[in-house]
Amino acid sequence: MQDNETSFLDSTTTQTTKRHTKPALPQTDAQQMWGGRFSEATDSFVAAFTASVGFDQRFAKQDILGSIAHATMLNRCGILNDADVSLIIEGLQQVQAEIDAGEFNWSIILEDVHMNVESRLTDIIGSVGKKLHTGRSRNDQVATDIRLWLRDEVDNIIALLVKLQSGLLDLAEQHTDTIMPGFTHLQTAQPVSFGHHVMAWFEMVYRDTERLIDARRRINQLPLGSAALAGTTFPIDRSITAELLGFEGICENSLDAVSDRDFAIEFTAAASILMMHLSRMSEEIILWMSAQFDFVKIPDRFCTGSSIMPQKKNPDVPELVRGKAARVFGQLLTLLTLMKSQPLAYNKDNQEDKEPLFDCVDTLTGSLLAFADMLPNMVPNKANMRAATMKGYATATDLADYLVRRGVAFRDAHAIVGKAVALAIDKQLDLSELKLEDLQPFSDAIGADVFDYLTLEGSLNARDHLGGTAPNQVRQAIARGRARLSKFK
Ligand code: ARG
Numbered sequence: 001m002q003d004n005e006t007s008f009l010d011s012t013t014t015q016t017t018k019r020h021t022k023p024a025l026p027q028t029d030a031q032q033m034w035g036g037r038f039s040e041a042t043d044s045f046v047a048a049f050t051a052s053v054g055f056d057q058r059f060a061k062q063d064i065l066g067s068i069a070h071a072t073m074l075n076r077c078g079i080l081n082d083a084d085v086s087l088i089i090e091g092l093q094q095v096q097a098e099i100d101a102g103e104f105n106w107s108i109i110l111e112d113v114h115m116n117v118e119s120r121l122t123d124i125i126g127s128v129g130k131k132l133h134t135g136r137s138r139n140d141q142v143a144t145d146i147r148l149w150l151r152d153e154v155d156n157i158i159a160l161l162v163k164l165q166s167g168l169l170d171l172a173e174q175h176t177d178t179i180m181p182g183f184t185h186l187q188t189a190q191p192v193s194f195g196h197h198v199m200a201w202f203e204m205v206y207r208d209t210e211r212l213i214d215a216r217r218r219i220n221q222l223p224l225g226s227a228a229l230a231g232t233t234f235p236i237d238r239s240i241t242a243e244l245l246g247f248e249g250i251c252e253n254s255l256d257a258v259s260d261r262d263f264a265i266e267f268t269a270a271a272s273i274l275m276m277h278l279s280r281m282s283e284e285i286i287l288w289m290s291a292q293f294d295f296v297k298i299p300d301r302f303c304t305g306s307s308i309m310p311q312k313k314n315p316d317v318p319e320l321v322r323g324k325a326a327r328v329f330g331q332l333l334t335l336l337t338l339m340k341s342q343p344l345a346y347n348k349d350n351q352e353d354k355e356p357l358f359d360c361v362d363t364l365t366g367s368l369l370a371f372a373d374m375l376p377n378m379v380p381n382k383a384n385m386r387a388a389t390m391k392g393y394a395t396a397t398d399l400a401d402y403l404v405r406r407g408v409a410f411r412d413a414h415a416i417v418g419k420a421v422a423l424a425i426d427k428q429l430d431l432s433e434l435k436l437e438d439l440q441p442f443s444d445a446i447g448a449d450v451f452d453y454l455t456l457e458g459s460l461n462a463r464d465h466l467g468g469t470a471p472n473q474v475r476q477a478i479a480r481g482r483a484r485l486s487k488f489k
Pocket residue numbers: 052056112138139142348350351352
């Protein structure tokens with residue numbers, strides 16, 4: 001019996017050891033981290049196909065900061081001891097130093113930034129490094145990293161937007177009295193102040209900035225602590241991690257936190273609207289730089305020449321920005337489609353969120369860098385703008401309004417002015433160049449003072465209310481714009 005028992009125990013021990021020993025099969029480095037239940041090595045094509053380290057190493061800094069905060073929180077909650085956490089933090093700092101020095105050996109076999117960093121940490125500090133992942137999953141880790149990274153990029157973008165807007169205010173201020181034709185249907189409509197036109201751009205970009213500031217609030221929420229999808233069994237305190245990382249809130253639901261990328265979609269949507277605005281400004285600048293308009297010049301550093309036509313100076317920067325809007329719109333659709341129909345919670349599909357988001361941020365940042373320098377240095381050709389305003393009967397509405405103030409109904413006034421314009425076209429003159437005798441046959445209401453209203457300055461000054469193009473109003477709009485902008489700084 002004794003013997004039997006001993007042998008039974010022995011054999012049990014042997015069997016147990018056998019069962020718990022990993023099969024002697026080849027394993028990739030990544031499999032060392034999760035391959036306990038696997039019976040063959042990952043196919044090398046599959047390893048490369050599923051890896052994200054080629055692009056997600058871009059947020060290594062955020063990954064390391066997130067890990068330091070996570071380890072600190074584990075320590076404060078009594079889950080990791082002081083000695084372990086100190087080792088982990090020092091090790092992570094060394095990993096960061098290696099990355100900064102360009103000495104880090106990124107391994108595609110280790111799949112992504114998270115496992116590359118963790119594996120190197122364990123190389124450096126030994127098996128204590130393996131404790132870092134306590135109470136955490138790559139699912140909440142990656143969601144945290146992208147949010148931290150995007151938050152920094154949004155701050156950089158907002159700083160560029162503020163620079164652009166302050167340049168627009170300066171440009172507008174120099175040109176409150178510069179007159180240009182305002183267009184509808186790209187046909188001459190009414191005279192406007194160039195400063196007023198520039199302030200229209202300011203308003204567009206201002207709303208874009210507000211949209212990004214608003215989106216930033218929803219980006220800046222902490223997913224960490226959600227672990228794989230359901231939370232963790234350890235007594236963590238997520239408010240510590242949130243505070244350490246500067247998050248202004250904590251994602252309330254673990255399933256949602258690891259899964260949704262709506263914050264990235266929202267950013268890309270705001271970026272798309274912004275690029276749409278930049279493309280509209282680009283289109284105007286391109287038109288205005290043509291020989292036919294000749295309204296503005298931008299510095300040569302934003303233009304290129306033609307290899308065949310020596311006379312050419314092409315507005316490449318605005319043209320490219322107009323074209324790049326298409327990329328950002330495309331990335332918005334990519335992210336929406338990526339998220340569409342994904343069941344809760346994390347799915348590997350989400351790995352595809354990074355490249356579109358990076359491209360969107362890079363495209364937007366580049367476009368804004370160019371615009372923030374180019375637009376404030378744009379020089380209008382005042383004489384050409386004025387001459388163009390004189391061409392298209394831009395003060396016809398002023399004549400109609402003049403008649404209305406003298407008791408003519410607006411529709412009748414419209415018809416009278418139409419006839420006067422036809423006569424002016426016939427005579428190849430502007431309305432202001434017609435004689436009083438030419439005008440009076442169209443209406444008894446026309447007096448000698450009509451010419452005060454037909455000048456370009458008269459036309460501008462008459463639109464003297466909030467939002468109007470009177471230089472006096474434009475100056476006030478600029479002052480209000482400066483005060484509004486100072487809130488973003
Ligand atoms: N590289 C992954 C991503 O970008 C990280 C999360 C992986 N999680 C997982 N359970 N495989 O989404």
